[in-house]
Amino acid sequence: MTRETILNAALGLGLLAFPLWAYFADEPFMITLATRVAILALAGVGLNIALGLGGLVSLGHAAFFGIGGYAMGILASHAQSYSPLMETPFLIEGTKSMPVIWLTAIVASGLAALVIGALSLRTSGVYFIMITLAFGQMLFYFAISWPAYGGEDGLSIYVRNSFPGLNTLDPIQFFLIAYVLLMAALRFSARLAGSPFGLALNAARQTAERVETVGIVPYRLRLTAFVLSGMITGLAGALFADLNRFVSPTMFSWQTSGEIMIFIILGGTARLFGPVAGAALFITLEHVLGGLSEFWHIYLGLLLLVVVLYARGGIIGTLAGQEVKHD
Amino acid sequence: MTDPVLYVRNITKSFGALKASDDVSLDLRPGEIHALIGPNGAGKSTLIQQISGGLQPDSGTVHFLGQDVTALGTAQRARMGLGRTFQISALAMEDTVLQNAMLGALGASGRPFRFFRPVLQEKALRQVAETALDRVGLLDHAAIRTSDLSHGQRRQLEVAVALTLSPRAFIMDEPMAGLGASGSRRLTAFLDELRHEAPILLVEHDMDAVFALADRISVLVYGKVIATGSVDEIRNHAEVRRAYLGEDA
Numbered sequence: 001m002t003r004e005t006i007l008n009a010a011l012g013l014g015l016l017a018f019p020l021w022a023y024f025a026d027e028p029f030m031i032t033l034a035t036r037v038a039i040l041a042l043a044g045v046g047l048n049i050a051l052g053l054g055g056l057v058s059l060g061h062a063a064f065f066g067i068g069g070y071a072m073g074i075l076a077s078h079a080q081s082y083s084p085l086m087e088t089p090f091l092i093e094g095t096k097s098m099p100v101i102w103l104t105a106i107v108a109s110g111l112a113a114l115v116i117g118a119l120s121l122r123t124s125g126v127y128f129i130m131i132t133l134a135f136g137q138m139l140f141y142f143a144i145s146w147p148a149y150g151g152e153d154g155l156s157i158y159v160r161n162s163f164p165g166l167n168t169l170d171p172i173q174f175f176l177i178a179y180v181l182l183m184a185a186l187r188f189s190a191r192l193a194g195s196p197f198g199l200a201l202n203a204a205r206q207t208a209e210r211v212e213t214v215g216i217v218p219y220r221l222r223l224t225a226f227v228l229s230g231m232i233t234g235l236a237g238a239l240f241a242d243l244n245r246f247v248s249p250t251m252f253s254w255q256t257s258g259e260i261m262i263f264i265i266l267g268g269t270a271r272l273f274g275p276v277a278g279a280a281l282f283i284t285l286e287h288v289l290g291g292l293s294e295f296w297h298i299y300l301g302l303l304l305l306v307v308v309l310y311a312r313g314g315i316i317g318t319l320a321g322q323e324v325k326h327d
Numbered sequence: 328m329t330d331p332v333l334y335v336r337n338i339t340k341s342f343g344a345l346k347a348s349d350d351v352s353l354d355l356r357p358g359e360i361h362a363l364i365g366p367n368g369a370g371k372s373t374l375i376q377q378i379s380g381g382l383q384p385d386s387g388t389v390h391f392l393g394q395d396v397t398a399l400g401t402a403q404r405a406r407m408g409l410g411r412t413f414q415i416s417a418l419a420m421e422d423t424v425l426q427n428a429m430l431g432a433l434g435a436s437g438r439p440f441r442f443f444r445p446v447l448q449e450k451a452l453r454q455v456a457e458t459a460l461d462r463v464g465l466l467d468h469a470a471i472r473t474s475d476l477s478h479g480q481r482r483q484l485e486v487a488v489a490l491t492l493s494p495r496a497f498i499m500d501e502p503m504a505g506l507g508a509s510g511s512r513r514l515t516a517f518l519d520e521l522r523h524e525a526p527i528l529l530v531e532h533d534m535d536a537v538f539a540l541a542d543r544i545s546v547l548v549y550g551k552v553i554a555t556g557s558v559d560e561i562r563n564h565a566e567v568r569r570a571y572l573g574e575d576a
Contacts, residue, residue, distance in 0.1 A: 214434025215405035
């Protein structure tokens with residue numbers, strides 16, 4: 001076992017142990033914090049497929065996070081008001097069922113990623129960053145100006161959506177749902193990195209020319225990665241909305257894109273558990289420093305500077321050293 | 328005479344006022360090493376790019392295996408069996424030597440869009456990769472990170488990755504660049520054998536290697552092929568000596 005495997009196991013178990021402790025200590029707020037970490041880490045795991053493995057610096061992943069959120073908000077609000085989404089040409093009703101909402105979020109954000117990716121991936125470098133940012137902002141302003149679903153005020157969902165056999169209103173049960181999904185996404189991400197596709201994508205990040213001369217088109221690899229990445233971030237968006245029982249255009253804002261990226265940078269780019277470590281640190285700082293000062297972002301900024309200047313591998317890189325290629 | 332495996336006809340490519348390829352025609356016949364030489368800036372790289380698919384010619388055509396491939400991209404030509412090595416090593420430096428070779432094998436398999444099974448457990452691909460590494464003498468280094476290889480070993484890996492494609496023709500852009508005397512000798516011996524598997528279009532500055540290996544040589548000057556012929560013909564060609572070998576004829 002490498003140091004990184006041990007560290008990953010510790011992070012995974014720690015994220016499980018903390019809310020269990022909070023459950024027995026009767027600290028429901030702490031469970032909610034851990035749930036936030038799990039959901040935001042899930043969004044980061046999504047972005048990490050594009051950013052870490054594919055080298056695609058997307059500053060527009062809030063688009064998928066928001067689409068996931070609104071998929072939940074729209075379906076649940078229709079179910080809440082007993083009005084169908086549409087009646088012609090066929091009837092679509094709202095729903096409060098989490099699995100249906102997740103599936104909708106995944107499909108919708110995947111389609112959006114297909115369109116955004118197909119256009120954005122024709123560019124690279126700074127242009128790619130700017131164009132993904134532009135798409136994110138487009139959706140942000142669209143959400144603000146769409147009165148049917150709350151416009152600027154967002155949408156409130158009064159009761160959390162349901163999952164068969166579980167009481168989702170119980171914080172620890174909802175945490176476990178988020179945790180299991182996070183672990184599943186991590187498992188998927190690990191498999192992906194070691195798969196034929198992962199090998200090719202990873203090579204395309206380092207030397208696209210070479211990948212082409214062995215007969216593989218880098219654009220297709222990247223577009224596929226971008227879609228998978230958007231789907232996972234979209235799923236996280238649906239869960240995040242369910243956690244807060246509220247959706248607003250903020251989910252689409254570029255700050256959200258930036259925060260998801262910050263989790264990855266803090267945790268360690270391209271490291272499997274990087275987003276988990278990053279999101280945990282971010283939420284801890286928000287909670288601890290946020291209690292001391294309203295301007296806690298200043299300290300977050302300083303920390304980011306330190307990481308970028310002196311600890312490029314983030315938390316995982318600092319603790320586990322350089323990545324060991326196993327074979 | 329057998330049909331050429333690869334040929335270009337009347338290729339022209341300009342960048343502004345500069346004619347990088349000026350009505351270039353050349354062919355690559357089965358079993359031969361055809362060396363392409365010329366001073367710096369003669370347009371060798373531009374020509375190579377047009378043959379391998381990275382650049383589109385303004386006019387003229389590229390034919391490979393009897394098919395007009397002028398409109399095809401790099402990846403499509405590679406899948407047809409055009410193997411290429413780069414002047415400056417284009418390798419995934421963070422990956423292991425084996426992973427780089429596996430990438431070639433994966434490209435050759437034509438099925439990169441598989442998302443679950445660990446690629447390193449794919450026996451068929453692994454065998455292709457390991458055979459290629461063995462042939463260039465890198466099998467012992469399979470588990471090493473590519474960035475930890477010496478310059479010469481990277482050049483060998485370049486060749487190995489091209490080998491995994493079982494190409495029908497090779498395009499090699501200065502494979503000897505930066506190699507020491509012994510490395511250069513070893514690669515020369517290797518290419519000498521390789522030509523029987525597939526012909527090689529060899530761009531090279533190392534004249535000892537060129538004269539030792541080439542069946543034919545084409546000389547490119549200012550985007551024009553000024554001569555094509557056997558080693559002796561080129562050596563004694565007055566215009567070539569003036570323009571390239573730097574002698575007064």
